[in-house]
Amino acid sequence: MRETLKQSKLQRIIFGEFYRDLKFSDFDLGIFVSVTFLSLLGIIMVTSVTIPLTDGSLSMAFNHIFKLVLGAFVGLIVFRFSLEIWKTIDIGLILFSFFLLILVFIPFVGFEANGASRWIRFFGFSFQPSELMKFALIVYISSYCYRRMTEFKEKWLGFWKPVLVVVLAIALVLFEPDLGSSAVIFLISLTIMFIAGAPLKQMSIILFMGLMVFVSMIILVPWRMQRILSFVDPWSAYGESGYQLSQALIAFSRGDLFGVGLGESLQKYHYLPDAQTDFIFAIIAEELGLIFCVLLISIYGYLIFKSFSLGRNSRMLNKFFESYISYGIGVCIAFHVFINVGVSSGMLPTKGLTLPFISFGGTNLMLMFALIALLFRINLELKESSKIEGKVMSG
16 A cells, blocks of 8 residues: 655645645646736736726725635635546536526526526625536536547447537526527537547537527527627627627727726726626727737637647546546637637627636636646646656656
8 A cells, every 4th residue: 555645734735635745846837827827917907997986996806806716715626626536526516517507597596687697696696607517517528428438439329418418508508598608618518529539420410500509599689680790890880789899999999009008998987898807808908908918818828728738648648538628628718718809809799708817707717717726636647647657667
């Protein structure tokens, strides 16, 4: 039997029980610095944006800091669970996520905001179950494809079992309604299944069906169709559906290369709605300029690259569960950034989706910290297994 080396109390709190005296240098420094930078930028920008909001601007900034701390705490909890545990609790996690999604539609439990019922409230806190569903599906589909690899690749029913779970999740999220989160859930799930070796014929079918559903959801809902039309020419509907995008484009034009200066935005003075959440990237462009925006996107690109790199390294070591999760995390972050930046800059139709680690909001912050915690755990366990194998080989 291997003996657990003596660890300090702080090491046991952070790392849990290991067979080796792990140190903080075992963390991936690049990921840690990137997430810390984005989180600090989020505090600065949310504070800057909410200064003109005289009705509780400071409380909103402190609220964001509290949620960042809460998100980091959630990440710590996620990190302390070994990957073997995540393999075994995947079904329970997905069932719990479905339970919370159903609670959204129960009176006095779920509550409505801006015409959508996406939140549940308990003990004074609001929670968005669709964010937990993203996390749960990454774990569940990765675990399913790992446990039933042959069945998933070779049998028709083996492929459609996880697809049915994804379809049920998307259906519940669409009923809220939340088309953006539904699209992200669909794309994350499809990517993991593709990487896991799903047959191209079945993948083509589900991709076609998914596209038809989302196109129908746009065409059959007048206000969504109006958003598409105003996206093509926002200035023609400046006073109506194109107002938000027009104000975002004004913010970009004012920012130019170097920005007007931190705290000097005019668009945040009630001109640009949802400036602290869905359109915070436009305020960053206005205050800090295009060059800083390119730097910011590069940092996100680095996080996505690290996720894919961990996925590739795990695959080379035949650790397929870890590989699928890493790729799923990278895709999740990528789509959130792509949609938020695309909407803010006028490259995509207006759709509310937060900018990871920066936008004001609690549930998405917890999701992102939980995903980063899984990356830390995968990196740590890969290092651990490599050192153990190295000792065995040398012995």
